[in-house]
Amino acid sequence: MMQQINNWLSRDPEEKTREELQSLVDINDIEELNDRFSSRLQFGTAGLRGMVGAGPNRMNRLVIQETATGLGHYLIEHIIDAGQRGVVIGYDGRTDSLQFAHDTASVLTALGINVFLTTKVAATPIVAYGIKKFNAAGAVVVTASHNPPEYNGFKVYWENGAQIIPPHDSGIAHQIDIAATKSIPWMSLSDAEAKGLLVWLDDKYYQSYRNTMNNNPLLSNHTDPSAISIAYTAMHGVGADMAETLLHDAGFIHVASVAEQREPDGTFPTVNFPNPEEKGAMDMVIALADSVNAELACANDPDADRFALAARKADGNYQMLTGDQVGILFGHYLLNHTDASKQLVGNTIVSSRLLKKIAEAKGAEYFQTLTGFKWLTNVAMQKQNEEKQFLFAYEEALGYTVGSEVWDKDGLSALVAFAQLAAELSTQGKSVWDELELIYRTHGLYVNAQQSIALAPNSPPIGDKLRANPPTQIAGVNICATEDLKASLRYLSNGSTESIDLPASDVLIYHLEDESRIIVRPSGTEPKLKCYYEMVTEINPIDDYVAAQEKANAAMESLIKEHQKSL
Structure with a gap:
């Protein structure tokens, strides 16, 4: 050495x-x-x-x-x-x-x-x-x-x-x-x-990005933007100047930034972990939103390719939206503002299946990829054609791309698009939570959760163990199909198999008879097993929404507990 x-x-x-x-x-x-x-x-x-x-x-x-x-x-x-x-x-x-x-x-x-x-x-x-x-x-x-x-x-x-x-x-x-x-x-x-x-890209280049986004027809829904207030944080990253500029260009005049987190600072002094998904990372922007009575508390991560937000509820408190909830709202909104029959939308295998249901209901084409935004945009380019143009894609880890001006997740354009979505709802007397409830009542209440299991560095692959002795039930519910992406095969409960058109990956997906879905895959960077859960519950028009949510959340907790025990 x-x-x-x-x-x-x-x-x-x-x-x-x-x-x-x-x-x-x-x-x-x-x-x-x-x-x-x-x-x-x-x-x-x-x-x-x-x-x-x-x-x-x-x-x-x-x-x-x-x-x-x-x-x-x-x-x-x-x-x-x-x-x-x-x-x-x-x-x-x-x-x-x-x-x-x-x-x-x-x-x-x-x-x-x-x-x-x-x-x-x-x-x-x-x-x-x-x-x-x-x-x-x-x-x-x-x-x-x-x-x-x-x-x-x-x-x-x-x-x-x-x-x-x-x-x-x-x-x-x-x-x-x-x-x-x-x-x-x-x-x-x-x-x-x-x-x-060597060509130096000065302010003229940044203005070119700005002008391109301002001319993006998908970011041109200026429905009374002055009607809502927004609190924003760059989380000590590089997003503030462009984020604030694009919001102002789109007519959002009530925008407040967290001053302590506005300028780039690689030491990230006010957050333990500069990730909007981490507990406490959004505290300062939510506090600012509360002080100015803003409808939305928004954040970009430090390189501004991801977008996160908390929205004010009817009781005045703020609640974070999950990546799937933001993605579903985006998909529903964008398909309503375009000729859906000509659109292509997609998300990853660990993201909610609700986007697929919405796309099918609207007549749009849907695609699904492996985890990672690189797959979403590369596959989108392969799939789009004259009849179906790419519109939108997302992954549950707070990544969204609206249109094809940037072939990667873009937290800046996503911020503007979501602000316009919220402003339009406000003119209708609705909040983003009201819109989510409407979507759930129309298509079913989809609840998603993720759990990680720490493994010893030398532990044998759990995927191999599960393949050697495949389960037939999880939490007492029969498995109707198992997708093994390593083998690129779908095993149905009647004994037949089907091929899967995805690149090979060490992922197992279990589809249960009650429409629940469980995904098991090893982490690519740590000795961890990652498990993704999704449950679907129908809501009748007369059902109390809060009660339905509580029931679904309790069922999810039970599913996670039983599945983790089986591992």
Whole structure:
């Protein structure tokens, strides 16, 4: 290992990480050194993400430079005119993001690839938008999204504007391994600019994204926007300027921002975990909403590709909407404002089936993909045609894309679209909760929940155990179909099988006779088993809605308890 360490020290361009590594050697911290050098950060479909620090299993300047080198060689090899078409690069407000972005630009330009580099921090969707605008060969966003402060990441987009999917992930990873054994190509940014290889994306570029969204017909429903008030937080991220601008452009004049969380700050001083889904993360924006009597308390995550909100209820209290509830409201609203028969909408396998039911009722085409927004947009591009144009997709983890101006989740346009949805409902004397009740009464009350089970790092795969001895019942209810995505087969209770048109994945889906659904899959990043539950309950017109909700929630608790016990 010392040979690896010495080699690393000789290649690392950053004094800070060299000193950090040398101090670990000096105190002989074998455990920490093993953790940093026994493996390399794995490059996958989300690019790279990990803790910042010295060594190949951390995020640092050398890892970034090697990754950029591998990416550059792969683009040149697989995309015609990749060098001329170029790569868009942007970055979030984390401590090292600016340096990592500039390092990426220096490597790519040294390889003869044109670079479009933002002059300041940029929301992830604003960077992804640049691929379509410039017909670029790809994009890189230096961001760790909603991860803790000690993390950073390197997110890669392909020429079609979407996040990379196989086989590009493994192909790029192979090139990175080669790059780690060779000298790094390098060109200073001043030289790159002088040679015409570097274009700085200044405010004119950000205004282009702004104008594109303002001209998006799906964001043009200006139904008395001044009638509602909105509280907003950027959660110490990069979304505030554009979020507030787009809301103002759309006529929302009553918008209050959480001042303490408005400016980018990679230390995230007011939140334990900068993820809107985490307990307490929305406390400050909800408190602000309450103080100004706002209908909505909205948030973007730190790179502004996700959108979250709490909405005021009839009793004046605020309640978070789940990702599925927001997705259902979006789907219903957008299909009502378009010719649904010409639209294509989708969500992921772990998201609610209610979107499919709504789409079918409206005459729209529905599609479903594996977990991850990269699948939603790549599949949408494959499926859309002249008869069916892509309209909307979502995943339950707070990701939404409205239209096709950005082929990734976009928390900024989602914020504007939801504000317009709420404003329209307000003119009808309704809240978003009233609209949800109407949807549930029409199509059924869908309740969703998720549970994770921590596993020992060396525990055998539970999926293999379940496949070896498949259950026939869960919580006393018969299983009518089991979908095994690893085998790409659906096993029906009558003994027959059907093929499944999804990429192979270690996922088991159980469909019960009472319409409940249970999904079991291992976490891709931690020793955890993730279980997703969905129950469906019919509500009669005379049924009390609150009582129906309480009954459904109790049934869900019972289902989770019985299923977890069986595992």
